[in-house]
Amino acid sequence: MVVTVSQSFDTGTILRVRGPLEFKCQLDRTDALLIHKCISTTFEMLHSQVKSESCVLTICDSPVIIWPNRGVYATPEEISPNMLCEDIHQWIQTDEQESAGKRSAKKKSKKSSAVSVINLRLMMEATKTGPLSAPILSKTVQKSHFLSTTLPIDCVVHTTCNDTIKDAFERLLEALTHQLCEMEKVILQHMKGTTLLIPEPLHFLLPEPKGLVTMVYPAGVPDSQLEAQRKELHQQFDLPNDWPYFRRAAAYHFPNEPYKDGYLRNPHLVLTHPSLDNGKVYLVQGIYSYRHYMQDHMDDNGWGCAYRSLQTICSWFQQQGYVERAVPTHKEIQQALVDVGDKQASFVGSRQWIGSIEVQAVLNQLLGVTSKIMFVSQGSDLASKGRELANHFLTEGTPIMIGGGVLAHTILGVAWSETTGQIRYLILDPHYTGAEDLQVITDKGWCGWKGPDFWDQTAYYNLCLPQRPKVI
């Protein structure tokens, strides 16, 4: 049983509560049953803590503090339980407020992520009202084990514009209670002797109308060992078994949270897609990072474009959770080609170009991914490949590397009309040498829609179409 939200995901507000909960107990015995009882008792205590009047939720970047178990009492006083949840936004100080004048004009032309997130912190009130009796020190002497950790609570609740604070916080409490239950299950399930795995919550965005769901996974157990659980989840949510919705890497990334590695994700999402007569847009599925010249302190200006396109593709496989290995560096790519016998040892460290065939070989060698090669004898013929490209994005959904003339690019999508034959290509250009500035990249067309004249009409092109493994 999981908490789900069945409404359009793009509207409303997500309330996200995070906070560590201290988990401490003395395990008296090495008897598994008694250990389980000990853990359950500690969880009972945590449940009552969360339901007690000492439980406090503070709204990040704001002076708002709410006691959900005291009739949803809040400070400052102006906040009442019957206020609309989305009104909380007024109290939150954002970076944008500080540079409001400079940025607002430009920002409006871009599509911003429609769902907004309010972050909350789970805390406990240490103070209480008197009268009180002085403390008691209790000492137990017994050879045993002591368990001490913190549970990383992370709950979400999706509210609509009609929800009041009272409604929202009641649901948050339910979510908190539910998460504690899930965490208890995970701990008990994966407990071996006195080794304990920390339960980690992760959120996954499922296709409409299911929305955001939260799963608790045991830390340290790799995805490969959790396949049975994922199968069950796919069944439970009626999801196809060819897309890994529940791998860790596929966890939902909350908007406005910067990625730690600094790369831009899916810059194409802010673009307005072309509308062709009777045309449809076919896009890459899932998430990739934009890799281009000069990143990672690597000056590959003039020779590394295919490498960067390959890196973009590798990032796609990593972020969907198909592979765990990090995106390979130029050297690692070159080494892989030497390892498969495609290149001499002197290739490593050189500035030699690679093409689609090499990209295919590296994907296979390092990621275990197979790819199809499409050959086009002249650039003008690309205009007629609409159907094939559309099919690729429909069934595989992976980014395509295209090399020809003297350039390599990444194709992220195609807009194609079956009837008129009109076609546009969504191109991600690895030749960009600037900083990770979404505005510049989209304004200047480094990620943008191009027409058939983008290609060198007389040169021949090879396309590498990576095939997505049909696993969960």
Add this chain to the structure above:
Amino acid sequence: MFLLLLSGSMGRSYIVEDAVEGYLSKLCELQAGSITGLLIGQSSTQRDFVVTATRTPQKEESAAAAGNSPDKEWVIEHARQVSRMLPGGLSVLGVFIITDADSKDTLTTVRQLVFAVENLISSEHLWNPADDDVTDCVTLHVNPKTRKTFCRTFDVKDPKSMAKPADWKYQSGVCSSWSMVSCCINVNMLVPLPDNRTGTENMDTSLKEELKVWAHQLESGVCLIDGKKLAEDTELTGGQKRNVRQTYTAQILITPDDQRLTDVVQRCGGSVSVRGAIHSRAYLHSNKPKVKLAEKLLKRDVVSTVATRVQMLLEELLTSEEESKGSSRVKQQTEQFCLPRRIFCPVKASGPVCVCDYEFSDEGLSEVTDRLKEMLDIDAGEEDLDTRQETPAEITERDGAAVPAVETVEALEPKRNNYIGVAMASAVALLATAASMLYLSDV
């Protein structure tokens, strides 16, 4: 052309309660060699306030002339005990000496004393010093014959610090309009004891570590004053009439540290817990104190009142263990002990500022008034004591541990030794008389 004014740094300014003048005068008239004592009050960046003074108690064995050189160890021990009796906002600001000895020698003596006192007191703090803490301590030399006073400060953070002259001004009602911020705070600590080392010293070490963790959580915790989160720099008495007494109630919200530094599961020889609630308070001077100061002083008082009581209890246990080493006493599996409760006593009849003491469950109020007299030279009657803030601890049958059987349930109450007795081996210690023990044995 610019005229550069090079001025030496200004000396500190001490505003002292009138009553202290009377007290020091009285001591001058005793004509008993050299008399030392402690000066108690609050420092702020601009000026310092001395609220009361207390002489070093006389040692029993040397009832006769105390001799010309003060007993440094004794002075320091007195300071340590007195420190425990000061709620937040009050601290030992320095040392006074009443002697007609040579001024230069006296300065050396008193410098030694003040450094030693400060080093001992700050070594017992479980919190990190803050950037805005004042590190100057005061020394006051009163010549009983000429009644001349010499007031100098030393920066105790700097071992090479030189004496700096300071102002010493008497004033009435120095703390009559001081405000107080207080709260009742829940204590819920549980720590493992190392395998095979579950003695009292181990409890001390383990609990001290946990208290430091708790101190850190409190330091980074959110503090509300009268239900509101105020900006650090807000003045607490801002907007109110001056010279009107204010009391504020604080709430503190905490969260555990995110990083898990220790192993999740470790072997242990047992555990010790401290559970209950305490009353904590801090006094604030009336010269536009800020929220930041109130928070800092209150949080420090929270930690030190718990630490002090744990210390006192463990000192008791250590002493009683010493006593009963000969007897073959079976080590019980679970023992429970009551921490002493906090009792307040006003420094002078009209002011709001109080000192405090801790009363164990087997003591009476007369022991409290005795200690107040001995340590702080305060003449208080039992009716002056504020015993309403905390009620004595009560041991109940269970404290939530999942244990199958309970045989007999009675509380262990260690008898209190008097303060000086615990510290000085020469004093007579009272034996811990256990009424009976609490057994929670495994069947």
